[in-house]
Amino acid sequence: MKTIKTFNKDKYDKREWIRLINCLSGFKSVNLVGTVNKAGEENLSVISSFFHLGANPPLMGFVVRPHSNKSPRHTLINLQELGFYTLNAVTKKNHIKGHQASARYPKNVSEFEAIGLKSIYKNDFKAPYVEESTLQVGFKLVEVMDIKHNGTHIVIGEIVELHLEESMVQDDGFIDLEAGEVLALSGLDSYHETKSIHRLSYAKPDQKIEEI
Amino acid sequence: MKTIKTFNKDKYDKREWIRLINCLSGFKSVNLVGTVNKAGEENLSVISSFFHLGANPPLMGFVVRPHSNKSPRHTLINLQELGFYTLNAVTKKNHIKGHQASARYPKNVSEFEAIGLKSIYKNDFKAPYVEESTLQVGFKLVEVMDIKHNGTHIVIGEIVELHLEESMVQDDGFIDLEAGEVLALSGLDSYHETKSIHRLSYAKPDQKIEEI
Numbered sequence: 550m551k552t553i554k555t556f557n558k559d560k561y562d563k564r565e566w567i568r569l570i571n572c573l574s575g576f577k578s579v580n581l582v583g584t585v586n587k588a589g590e591e592n593l594s595v596i597s598s599f600f601h602l603g604a605n606p607p608l609m610g611f612v613v614r615p616h617s618n619k620s621p622r623h624t625l626i627n628l629q630e631l632g633f634y635t636l637n638a639v640t641k642k643n644h645i646k647g648h649q650a651s652a653r654y655p656k657n658v659s660e661f662e663a664i665g666l667k668s669i670y671k672n673d674f675k676a677p678y679v680e681e682s683t684l685q686v687g688f689k690l691v692e693v694m695d696i697k698h699n700g701t702h703i704v705i706g707e708i709v710e711l712h713l714e715e716s717m718v719q720d721d722g723f724i725d726l727e728a729g730e731v732l733a734l735s736g737l738d739s740y741h742e743t744k745s746i747h748r749l750s751y752a753k754p755d756q757k758i759e760e761i
Numbered sequence: 762m763k764t765i766k767t768f769n770k771d772k773y774d775k776r777e778w779i780r781l782i783n784c785l786s787g788f789k790s791v792n793l794v795g796t797v798n799k800a801g802e803e804n805l806s807v808i809s810s811f812f813h814l815g816a817n818p819p820l821m822g823f824v825v826r827p828h829s830n831k832s833p834r835h836t837l838i839n840l841q842e843l844g845f846y847t848l849n850a851v852t853k854k855n856h857i858k859g860h861q862a863s864a865r866y867p868k869n870v871s872e873f874e875a876i877g878l879k880s881i882y883k884n885d886f887k888a889p890y891v892e893e894s895t896l897q898v899g900f901k902l903v904e905v906m907d908i909k910h911n912g913t914h915i916v917i918g919e920i921v922e923l924h925l926e927e928s929m930v931q932d933d934g935f936i937d938l939e940a941g942e943v944l945a946l947s948g949l950d951s952y953h954e955t956k957s958i959h960r961l962s963y964a965k966p967d968q969k970i971e972e973i
Contacts, residue, residue: 550897551930552883553923558817565934570816572936573898573920575850576945576955577813578787598812601789602824603911604782605770610824610915612814638787645961645970652964663966671764685762686785691910698903698917699815703822705910708785711765718763722777724784726947732958733788733945735938738973739960743788743945743953749857751950752864754875758857761950 572736579734581647582611583635583661583668583677584627591668591677592623593660595651597734599636607708608691609636615700623656625693625702632690633675634706637682641730644740646681674710683729685712723748784948791946793859794823795847795873795880795889796839803880803889804835805872807863809946811848819920820903821848827912835868837905837914844902845887846918849894853942856952858893886922895941897924935960 558566577597585591602608616622628634639647649664661668661677668677671687678685687710694703716728726743733741747760770778789809797803814820828834840846851859861876873880873889880889883899890897899922906915928940938955945953959972 550895550924551927553925556921556923558819561934567816568934569936570819570920571813572934572938573819573848573896573923574811574813574821575790575792575896575938575943576788578789580787598814599786600810600812600822600824601783601786602810602908603826603913604779606911607770607782607785608911609786610812612812612822614815636785641958644958648961649964649970652966652968654966658966683762684785684787694906696814696917699818699820701815703915705908708782709768711768711785712762713765715763722773722780722784723948723951724781726784726787727953731787733953733955735955736935736960738963739935740958741939741945741955742958743947743955746853746856746944746952746954748948748951749860752861754864754866754870756864758861 568736576733576735576741579639579647579732581637581639581650581679581682582624583637583679584624585675585677586627586630590657591659591661592627593650593666593679594624595647602705608705609688609708610703610705613702613704616702621656625704628690628704629693631675634688634690635676635678636686636688637679638684638729638731640683641732641742643679643681644732671712672710678712683714683717684724684726684731686710780948788945788947788953791851791859791944793849793851793862793891793894794836795849795891796836797887797889798839798842802869803871803873804839805862805878805891806836807859814917820917821900821920822915822917825914825916828914833868837916840902840916841905843887846900846902847888847890848898848900849891850896850941850943852895853944853954855891855893856944860950883924884922890924895926895929896936896938896943898922
């Protein structure tokens, strides 16, 4: 094992430090968040910080970088305006286009058009889905929490809609992400396919874990 | 695509619903969080909700389920008592033992002993690391935020120490999680190896994405 003795940002190039810190949590989901404002201007952003917050009610959170007039966060503005947004899994087929959505486009440019992914509206839901995504989740905004330590924002939403490839659905509620070619991300820019090892049984004290 | 028309928890068996909701964010990191209290009682818990909150200062968050006298969260109690905790990546070699740490052991039982992973203390850091983990990160507690919608808690911490296998360190700051056999999780119980597809260049408008 190596102890990073120089673990201090002053010892690193700025971009090197950001790459390092972004790798330390381990593998991440990588999703595209779709929103639209009242004027009908769409936005799509890459988010790798979705986390499960609870099942009853079904809540997830994700992080938005600091919003300011100089660096407006269109996703945050839109989801606060209409109160809805979508999560769309990045897949093997669409990940290069998806990565392009992280470029900083002006407000009047729809990332959907700029990167070549198609927006689709379903059931009068007030946010666009990414048609090419195999897992599409619709959220109603619950709360935006401001993090005072660094100016970021945690968006908390409740899941209200679900659309996915039929091959991903399993009998016991489990969703087979690999059947939908969903990718994992590490750091800022490294895309990974996955290979299932196994599922493991619910853990109890004094009971052996088994494959299920 | 299949639209889940019955997307309502009343239509699902309780465990089936929990499995489903836990799958929707995509692939997750799976880490063991090590803590100790003033009396020297150690705790280790499985956490799949770590998320990057920012690099300057280096902050991450994770979710702890509702704490109460009936369901005490030993990780939360310990990290608030001494103010420190560790993240230890779950790897191919240690993941079955790691999964066992999610069993609910009494307060006076150390999960390290119960599951057979070794705790190790480094540099007078006030929390134990998992010796068998290839990526070990030491945190200082910054804040515990209570989520009013479901009683969960978001723990925010600053990274203060880093220990990892030397083979994982790359020149530009990137950490090769695969070199350390770090696994990804989906849902509550599905463990996955990963295979890198590629890293992609920083995205800018009107510039083609390239492999790096």
